[in-house]
Amino acid sequence: MQSQPIILWFRNDLRLDGNLALSAALSSQKPVIPVFIWDDKSRDCTFNGPHSIWWLSRSLRQLSDSLQNNGSSLIIRKGSPHTELSNLASETNADQIYFNERYEPSEIQTQRLVKQALEQDNIFWKSFNSNYLFNPRSIYKSNNAPYKKFSAFWKHCLMQPTENLMALPVKPKHFPSPLLWPNTIQPEELNKSLGFKGASYPKQIWVPGEVSSQKKLNKFLLTSYECYSENRDRSDITGTSMLSPHLSFGEIGPSQIFEEINQLRRNVDSWETSYENKFIGELGWREFANYMITHYPESKNKPVKSVLDHFMWDDNEHHLNAWKSGETGYPIVDAAMRQLKSTGWMNNRLRMVVASFLVKNLLIPWQKGAEWFSYLLIDANEASNILGWQWVAGCGTDSAPYFRIFNPLTQSQKTDPNGSFIKEWLPELSRLHEPWIHTPWLAPTNILRKAQITLGVDYPSPIIDYKTSRVRSLSAYKHAKLKYDLERKTN
DNA sequence: TGAAATGTTGGGGCG
DNA sequence: ACGCCCCAACATTTC
Numbered sequence: 001m002q003s004q005p006i007i008l009w010f011r012n013d014l015r016l017d018g019n020l021a022l023s024a025a026l027s028s029q030k031p032v033i034p035v036f037i038w039d040d041k042s043r044d045c046t047f048n049g050p051h052s053i054w055w056l057s058r059s060l061r062q063l064s065d066s067l068q069n070n071g072s073s074l075i076i077r078k079g080s081p082h083t084e085l086s087n088l089a090s091e092t093n094a095d096q097i098y099f100n101e102r103y104e105p106s107e108i109q110t111q112r113l114v115k116q117a118l119e120q121d122n123i124f125w126k127s128f129n130s131n132y133l134f135n136p137r138s139i140y141k142s143n144n145a146p147y148k149k150f151s152a153f154w155k156h157c158l159m160q161p162t163e164n165l166m167a168l169p170v171k172p173k174h175f176p177s178p179l180l181w182p183n184t185i186q187p188e189e190l191n192k193s194l195g196f197k198g199a200s201y202p203k204q205i206w207v208p209g210e211v212s213s214q215k216k217l218n219k220f221l222l223t224s225y226e227c228y229s230e231n232r233d234r235s236d237i238t239g240t241s242m243l244s245p246h247l248s249f250g251e252i253g254p255s256q257i258f259e260e261i262n263q264l265r266r267n268v269d270s271w272e273t274s275y276e277n278k279f280i281g282e283l284g285w286r287e288f289a290n291y292m293i294t295h296y297p298e299s300k301n302k303p304v305k306s307v308l309d310h311f312m313w314d315d316n317e318h319h320l321n322a323w324k325s326g327e328t329g330y331p332i333v334d335a336a337m338r339q340l341k342s343t344g345w346m347n348n349r350l351r352m353v354v355a356s357f358l359v360k361n362l363l364i365p366w367q368k369g370a371e372w373f374s375y376l377l378i379d380a381n382e383a384s385n386i387l388g389w390q391w392v393a394g395c396g397t398d399s400a401p402y403f404r405i406f407n408p409l410t411q412s413q414k415t416d417p418n419g420s421f422i423k424e425w426l427p428e429l430s431r432l433h434e435p436w437i438h439t440p441w442l443a444p445t446n447i448l449r450k451a452q453i454t455l456g457v458d459y460p461s462p463i464i465d466y467k468t469s470r471v472r473s474l475s476a477y478k479h480a481k482l483k484y485d486l487e488r489k490t491n
Numbered sequence: 492t493g494a495a496a497t498g499t500t501g502g503g504g505c506g
Numbered sequence: 507a508c509g510c511c512c513c514a515a516c517a518t519t520t521c
Contacts, residue, residue: 232492233492278492281492285492348492349492352492356493391492400492400493401521402493402494402520402521403521404492404493404494404521405493405494406493406494407493407494407495410493410494411493470494470495474521477521478521493521494520494521495519495520495521496518496519496520496521497517497518497519497520498516498517498518498519499515499516499517499518500514500515500516500517501513501514501515501516502512502513502514502515503511503512503513504510504511504512505509505510505511506508506509506510506511
């Protein structure tokens with residue numbers, strides 16, 4: 001009789017290479033049943049929204065195919081993980097379940113239910129940390145309290161002995177199969193079940209899957225890596241790796257990226273420490289976000305720092321909609337928001353610019369922006385999203401001691417000097433040129449006429465005046481800060 | 492992983 | 507040749 005199979009529960013770790021839970025399961029020499037569970041009740045933003053669902057179904061197809069090529073198979077089920085895993089175990093007579101840990105509050109709850117259900121059924125479970133370089137539950141300050149500031153956190157991480165870094169398991173070769181495969185649904189059915197019509201990607205070609213992730217990393221290392229710190233903020237050129245969705249779905253692990261960067265650095269820029277390296281620093285922010293949500297799970301709904309509790313928001317629906325649809329009248333903001341809507345992505349700098357505009361200039365609560373981002377971002381990750389928005393709003397633990405307001409004009413001129421990014425996403429402005437491309441409302445009438453633009457018709461007039469809104473915002477902050485300081489004094 | 496106000500320096504025009 | 511003004515280009519400070 002064949003030994004009892006192990007169920008490998010795939011989550012946001014849709015890769016065969018460098019996947020700790022998978023390689024551990026396979027090394028047991030027992031039959032392995034890989035399963036992905038689609039939970040349509042889950043609000044997990046990694047698998048939510050049109051772009052993410054599109055990616056997920058493609059990625060599952062890739063994973064399924066590569067498992068097939070290895071003589072295995074991917075089982076896809078719909079339902080809540082704890083009942084599905086429990087059912088699947090009894091169907092297949094499996095006595096063990098392996099998976100990689102997630103750290104978002106809702107996922108912690110999911111894991112708790114799963115662990116409870118399995119323990120009740122007398123099924124052994126084992127979990128791993130394979131999606132982060134460092135286990136967030138093993139990094140603390142010398143006084144055993146969790147870190148609150150990125151720089152200290154990241155320094156500490158990088159000073160860890162290398163054996164504390166997540167190990168990179170070798171690529172698995174043998175995939176022992178069970179005698180009988182359980183029922184499965186097809187990846188494409190996930191689209192159907194959500195009534196998803198399919199998005200078109202006219203500007204940005206995404207290729208989900210493990211193979212493509214690897215290609216993208218190699219391409220980045222060969223081309224953009226060298227000038228990463230100079231070009232990462234540019235809107236008009238691809239200065240970043242664009243690996244974020246691949247990381248989000250776990251098609252590539254951070255350990256592998258870290259490893260390959262370091263290999264390259266040994267030859268190229270050995271004078272620079274890992275701490276100084278900008279790209280490695282971005283992996284660090286990813287670690288830090290996950291670390292923060294692990295240790296401050298309540299930050300999901302509540303600002304870590306209550307400095308904005310008495311902030312005078314101007315929760316204007318009209319303004320929010322203008323921001324969402326890219327019709328604020330500020331070209332750099334609008335171009336970025338339209339890129340987000342049609343591709344599910346924008347670069348980090350532009351995320352900060354549009355976020356600052358929403359929170360600081362329009363005075364709309366950051367949660368509204370976070371919600372839109374988590375719905376549309378193809379690389380949506382709850383931890384990073386919360387950290388990012390609280391950072392911009394200035395209510396995170398690691399926020400600046402002053403009220404930072406991005407100037408969309410300065411940012412436009414710096415990140416898109418000749419306006420080519422703006423023109424790409426706002427074709428109605430394509431006949432307008434620098435410098436007016438950044439500020440159509442300041443363009444002389446004859447220039448506008450030549451560019452065939454009627455403000456308010458072809459392209460909106462600014463929905464707010466930057467300078468006025470800045471002053472309004474600063475005074476709102478002054479007021480909020482005063483109350484905040486007062487409350488802290490009396491307590 | 493800002494912006495704006497304020498301060499400093501230095502070159503050119505000009506009396 | 508000099509002081510004076512203007513102003514751009516940085517540098518520093520403040521929020």
